[in-house]
Amino acid sequence: MEQQGADAFDPEEYLFTCLTYRESQRVLSEQVLPAVAKLVLVHFHWQLTDILERHKSNSAQLLLDAHVQPAPCNPVSAHAAPPHSSLHCGVCLQLVRKESLLALPCQHPFCKSCWEQHSTVLVKDGVGVGISCMAQECPLRMPEDFVLPLLPSEELREKYRRYLFRDSVESHYQLQLCPGADCPIVIQVQEPRARRVQCSRCSEVFW
Ligand SMILES: [Zn+2]
Numbered sequence: 696m697e698q699q700g701a702d703a704f705d706p707e708e709y710l711f712t713c714l715t716y717r718e719s720q721r722v723l724s725e726q727v728l729p730a731v732a733k734l735v736l737v738h739f740h741w742q743l744t745d746i747l748e749r750h751k752s753n754s755a756q757l758l759l760d761a762h763v764q765p766a767p768c769n770p771v772s773a774h775a776a777p778p779h780s781s782l783h784c785g786v787c788l789q790l791v792r793k794e795s796l797l798a799l800p801c802q803h804p805f806c807k808s809c810w811e812q813h814s815t816v817l818v819k820d821g822v823g824v825g826i827s828c829m830a831q832e833c834p835l836r837m838p839e840d841f842v843l844p845l846l847p848s849e850e851l852r853e854k855y856r857r858y859l860f861r862d863s864v865e866s867h868y869q870l871q872l873c874p875g876a877d878c879p880i881v882i883q884v885q886e887p888r889a890r891r892v893q894c895s896r897c898s899e900v901f902w
């Protein structure tokens with residue numbers, strides 16, 4: 696593939712940039728964004744104009760669509776404050792003091808060790824942005840500031856950050872990870888349509 700039509704192919708003609716990990720983080724504004732905002736951006740492929748329009752017309756619906764806020768008439772929140780000081784964790788069924796239960800905005804409460812296990816298993820499976828609430832059929836996403844303190848080792852936290860980064864890049868309409876073996880370069884194209892690009896680091900050519 697590299698040889699065929701190579702004479703006609705001039706990478707300079709195309710508007711694309713090869714970015715390092717750090718540079719692409721800047722494009723994704725990774726350092727400054729609140730975790731929930733990032734989930735919204737990923738869900739809507741970082742199409743800012745579209746997101747702002749949706750926010751203007753119905754911000755509640757935007758957060759609902761991005762799976763970061765529950766539907767307004769959630770039956771669980773109707774009795775979110777039961778009189779008992781302890782509750783059964785919905786996963787391990789152990790009686791847990793209310794203060795030791797954790798819940799996302801959907802108010803599905805589970806004990807900390809069940810949340811920890813849930814996050815650990817999914818991160819080990821390579822899941823990043825897609826980690827969601829443990830309640831059945833609850834689509835709510837777990838933001839990274841909820842997941843990170845639950846992961847038991849720095850090694851897992853680092854893996855998780857990498858998966859989040861991968862998901863951010865893959866969801867971005869202008870970014871693409873270089874498919875070259877173990878190549879950390881991210882390609883930024885100025886237009887969303889597919890074009891032939893060449894990685895400045897590993898020289899891989901791809902569409
Ligand atoms: Zn539990």
Ligand SMILES: [Zn+2]
Pocket residue numbers: 799801802803828829830833834835
């Ligand atoms: Zn939930």
Ligand SMILES: [Zn+2]
Pocket residue numbers: 873874875878879880894895896897898899
């Ligand atoms: Zn490359």
